[in-house]
Amino acid sequence: MQHHRTFEEEKMTRRLIRVIAVVVFMLAIGSSTAFAYTKTVIINLDGVPRMINTDVETVGDLMETLDDVISADYVLQGDISKSTELTKNMVIDLTSITEKKTTKTETIAYDTEIRENPDLEEGKEKVLQEGEDGELSIITKENYSGAKLISSEVVGELVTKEAKNKIIERGTKKEELPIVELKKEPANVTVSAAGNNSLNVVATGYTPGDPGCTGITYTGTKASRGTIAVDPKVIPFGTKLYIPGYGYGVAADTGGAIKGNKIDLCYETRAEALNWGIKNITVYVVR
Structure with a gap:
């Protein structure tokens, strides 16, 4: 009988220890979870404030989590860097970097082409073709930090309308003067x-x-x-x-x-x- 009681007691003791271990583990998880989300920071994204609860330790870690929320690229403002440790109620200013492409049209001025005509009298001109300006589309890539333009680059040009030269025919024919004999040849x-x-x-x-x-x-x-x-x-x-x-x-x-x-x-x-x-x-x- 004495041996049987000892076996039962040991069995109960081991069960109790397992229950206590589970309870301690659950309490530890709950305590860790409660502690993990105690940091609240404020992010100003292009001047719009957002309150975020987080369990990460640094600003860089926080920015990585925001990649799933904010589609645009962004940069830190002020003295804060990615290695800065997060603290409660910290204010972080972020400015988004966006890219935009614009297209503008410029005029291609026509040239004037002169063609000499030996059959047209010297000094006379004739317009064979009127000139017509062309058009050039210029594609520009612009980068903005918030609403501020920070860079601009021409990435493409396309002639949408060819210029047409003005063509002028210019006479080079010398006037032939008829000759008359003088009755008396004048001096010199x-x-x-x-x-x-x-x-x-x-x-x-x-x-x-x-x-x-x-x-x-x-x-x-x-x-x-x-x-x-x-x-x-x-x-x-x-x-x-x-x-x-x-x-x-x-x-x-x-x-x-x-x-x-x-x-x-x-x-x-x-x-x-x-x-x-x-x-x-x-x-x-x-x-």
Whole structure:
């Protein structure tokens, strides 16, 4: 009997020990869980506060847990780093880093293309094609810290419309002047390689209303543009001349100051005559 009681007592003792161990383990878990979530921190994400209960030890650990909650990348602000230990009621400022792509359109200015045409008279131009601007799309990647732009980079360009050049045809054909033989070869006349009779003169300008002018030429015609006063001993009356920068005219007038290789070109207005001034030029005798 004494041996049986000892066996039962030992059996009960072992059972009691197991129960106590389970209770102690459960109490330990409950105590650990209760202790683990005693830290409350405040996170300001782009200025919006969030209260979070956590059991992690450092700011970096906390940020890793937030990866499942916050999709955007973010950076710490202030003096706090990832290794900073979390404390109760700590305030952590986080600013999200976001990326945005923008597209803007710029104008591609057209160029002007000049084509020489030997069949078109020199000085004349003809527009063969009007110009048209093109368009260029520029794709830019922008990075923002919160609402602040921190970087911008062009990542692509695409010509959505080609520019069309303006094409201008420019004449290069020289005007051919007909030749006339003078009855009396004037002084200082030279014959050019092309066979033109030419004369080096000093040319001035006048108007029919100038002092000393009557409006009627020496030969009896009305003075107007194209009337040229000459020394008839050098250029006979009736000679048709071509004067570069003035055009065609006829030797039909003279004057006391018109001596030798000097001619006076008639203009309609005083301004035109003054604008011509005094020029040393070569004139040509034409039919």
